Amino acid sequence: MRNFKEDLTNIKAFAFDVDGVLSRTVETMFPDGQPMRTANIKDGYVIQLAVKLGYKVAIITGGKTDAILNRFSALGVTDIFMGQSTKLQTYKDWRDKYGLTDDQVMYMGDDMPDIPVLKTVGMPVCPCDAVSDVKQIVRYVSPFCGGECCVRDVMEQVLRAQGKWGLDMTW
Numbered sequence: 001m002r003n004f005k006e007d008l009t010n011i012k013a014f015a016f017d018v019d020g021v022l023s024r025t026v027e028t029m030f031p032d033g034q035p036m037r038t039a040n041i042k043d044g045y046v047i048q049l050a051v052k053l054g055y056k057v058a059i060i061t062g063g064k065t066d067a068i069l070n071r072f073s074a075l076g077v078t079d080i081f082m083g084q085s086t087k088l089q090t091y092k093d094w095r096d097k098y099g100l101t102d103d104q105v106m107y108m109g110d111d112m113p114d115i116p117v118l119k120t121v122g123m124p125v126c127p128c129d130a131v132s133d134v135k136q137i138v139r140y141v142s143p144f145c146g147g148e149c150c151v152r153d154v155m156e157q158v159l160r161a162q163g164k165w166g167l168d169m170t171w
Helices: 004-010 041-052 066-074 088-097 112-118 150-161
Strands: 013-016 056-060 079-081 105-108 123-126
Touching (some): 004 150, 013 150, 041 150, 056 088, 066 079, 079 088, 105 112, 105 150, 112 123
Parallel strands (some): 013 056
């Protein structure tokens, strides 16, 4: 197996969980029982940039709220899969839809439902506050927590490794 940095040059697609990855750990609930999610603007910037650069991006989450759909649709993500208690088949269907191989996909998850996908993709990664079972199987643990730029960290590394970071980004 090659090293982590070398394998970043193979990545053509990104898939992410939401709670604990793209949002911080939930502490507050709305009266209807829905969690209050916070998102990091810097994660959002790199997601929309990757979409504009032609990368495939998917959201695969157990959550199911308009806030998730609105947030990621606004960033240009078209593959948003909500209410996914088991994620592996959804991941495989998305991968196959675009003719991707597992080695071309980076997936970031933080908890037990993410493990089947993390074990399948070529580049499994997680935030530093992921559960220990996840940390044991990933190739990279970001120094950032979920919702606090862990997504920016891994996506920026891919774009830099592929020479796509810092280009004239005027659209």
